[in-house]
Amino acid sequence: MANNDGGGGVGVQVKHYCQVEKCEVNLDGAKKYHKRHKVCQVHAKAPIALLAGLRQRFCQQCSRFHELSEFDGTKKSCRLRLDGHNKRRRKTPLPIEMEDNHCRLINGEASPHMDMTFSSRNTIHNHTADISG
Incomplete structure (x- = not known):
């Protein structure tokens, strides 16, 4: 058994x-x-x-x-577990500014040559400029 x-x-x-x-x-x-x-x-x-x-x-x-x-x-x-759960859910987004339908991060959070644009589906596209010369 x-x-x-x-x-x-x-x-x-x-x-x-x-x-x-x-x-x-x-x-x-x-x-x-x-x-x-x-x-x-x-x-x-x-x-x-x-x-x-x-x-x-x-x-x-x-x-x-x-x-x-x-x-x-x-x-x-x-309370302890809810605090952790809420902190994970409420991460602060990076500050951004809009310019001619392009989105750039503020305060040097990203490479100065990085340019992000929004598509018609609100998807961020990351375009990195060629700085090699």
Whole structure:
């Protein structure tokens, strides 16, 4: 008889349960995600769950429980992970100036011989001038 815990033991049938206090949901028939993180579907989405005597919430980004103080309002992801996510999404674009339908970077961010133009599909085309002589 093979086991279900992935540990390679023989003859031991391991049952998976939600880690939330007083939750007795058997996760054997649950999705792999819920088994892996030891959380039932209800507590994965719950605004508050009791673990180790602390009021916590399951973070969708970290896939683990955090204390409620690490979340803003009713958000499902902790503040730390959301900050990183938002910083990646909001990278500041390079400053540019338009001149006769050509776009040039400001403050020497690119080669002074670089010229970018927009096509009819708003795709930037990079044209480098030959400066060899």
